[in-house]
Amino acid sequence: MEKTVPVIERLKREEKDILIFTHENPDGDGIGSMIALYLFLKKLGKNVTMAMKDDVPYVYNFLPHVNEIKKLPINHKFSVAILVDAAHRKRAGTEIQAHELIRIDHHVGGEFESIYDCVDDYSPSTTALVAELLRTWDESLVDKDIATCLYTGLITDTGSFKYNNTTSKTFEIAKFLTEKGADPHYISKMIFERNKVNVLLLLQKTLSTLQLYDNGQIAVLTVFREFLNETNTTEEDTEGFVNFARSIESVKVAVIMIQREDLKTWRVSLRGKGEVDVQEIAKYFGGGGHKDAAGCRIIGEYEKVKESLIEKISESVNRKVEVMR
Template structure:
């Protein structure tokens, strides 16, 4: 953090904060390129306006950015419809690891380091893959756990459909974020140990919201 922090946990995207600041300073400085970049951030952070962080403010901001020159179709095509064949192969491998927990309330994928080598993909290609388990009917919490051998950690992305605050789950594991999207890094001696820590934290998150209950004497 810097000397001054501008934080709004209810904002749909960081780009909305940037837009507010630009408008306060000089709205006329927002040219077509700036509008396009702000729109791209807003669209991707809200899952192209389908996530639960999409609000009336989101659409009002999108409207203003389009009026300033942003092109919705160009943004969607260039951000959502440009997958490489290697990325599709990576997705295929990752989906084979898809696992359900807690009677389908939790779903997750594992991305082992070897998957990148086998498909010729980069780590950046794993961005957004957590949305596959998130899309399953009945799932409230989704995770993607990614092997990072060079750091000796497992990187975790968490997503919620709204009933569970995944920021609290991530914070328990040393990370952070916001209610709908958060992340953390887990130091563990094995994949099994990392998964045990992750799933126990997720179960505690479900329990906090009353979505599951443990038997007497049982601990998450």
């Protein structure tokens, strides 16, 4: 893919230190992209470090070489830093020091900063872009560990090939990675079948908050801080909960509001089903994402925050109906 060529040429030239980093609250796509790129560049003898602000979430602790991920911030200025799976370096949640920035991402709304931006918002995942990049560079260096990391991001960002970002190209990349040693059964088992009982208890409490609006077109779930305390779980354990709200037949937009430690900030995740562009809604509240999956942060009192969200979502849902008529 031609978009990857300037990045490859730039990295080939790099003889000093390279940092690879991803966004805070990292997911399978961010971590998978980061480790895959790290392993590949290491094989080429590059001086490379991978780092992020948060710990590796439990579900991704099976990935190869996770223990080599360093903690951000790092008090050192790198020659070049590669941001994966985020539109802006601010998404790292902490300061990054580097002379030059490369971006590999598939989010909508980032600004192009240089020719070293490998951004394609049609790509199902950042790992799909990284797979293309590594294939273009030197396919023979893609081994089982690298393929495992890339396959992980591909299935987590496509909901195991269920979301509308899944195309024949997605399966083509999955085929390539499987041929390189990624084991689909093993990876799915590690990600989706290692739930802790506490997480199910948290899910139970969260589902009890379900509220429907606009004739069942909008579903809202809430994770109050006390739920996390009572079940001895963390915010990262709520990953995927919003999909239960989305799975309701009548629902067009599903929302989960997660109360942060300060009790007044709400981390909001929005999920669509192809009809309503939830990225637009998130953008209104200062966030971003994709058409079917987006997020934002809102500060305020619970009922008021919820009300303003419902109002905005309701506008989009009803506008859609009008257009369809």
